[in-house]
Amino acid sequence: MSPVMKLIILFREFIYYVHIFIYALRDEMENKPKECNHSWWVYSTAIEDQTLEVECPKCKSLGAVLDPTSKEWAKAFYAPQCPYKWREGNRVHHAINETFNK
Ligand SMILES: [Zn+2]
Structure with missing residues (x-):
């Protein structure tokens, strides 16, 4: 595998983890069920x-x-x-x- 290909794969993996982090952070910000004073x-x-x-x-x-x-x-x-x-x-x-x- 060429170094460029390796770099691309590594970059894609990096982006994947960035997305996971952003989604987790967003959930944390928006959905705080334990702190919510629920309105059912x-x-x-x-x-x-x-x-x-x-x-x-x-x-x-x-x-x-x-x-x-x-x-x-x-x-x-x-x-x-x-x-x-x-x-x-x-x-x-x-x-x-x-x-x-x-
Ligand atoms: Zn609630």
């Missing part, structure tokens, strides 16, 4: 589990309301077309953050 919005339902799916638009964390009442469940039917704010943050389980967070 119901955006969908999980029909099989009968749970409400919520997202915090500020930090993009995802969560679920595991025990919706039948009234809450009925209201959430329209959430995919018309998301609405969920005010009982203490009922949101968002352990799935850790796995879904990019």
Whole structure:
């Protein structure tokens, strides 16, 4: 392999790591789920589990309301077309953050 080719490969690798660094930094700046004072919005339902799916638009964390009442469940039917704010943050389980967070 020519030295020029080696240099090109090395440079490409360098750029690759620079990108990874920038993406990691950007995630760190934009998505701070642990520091976020979440504002939950119901955006969908999980029909099989009968749970409400919520997202915090500020930090993009995802969560679920595991025990919706039948009234809450009925209201959430329209959430995919018309998301609405969920005010009982203490009922949101968002352990799935850790796995879904990019
Ligand atoms: Zn948040």
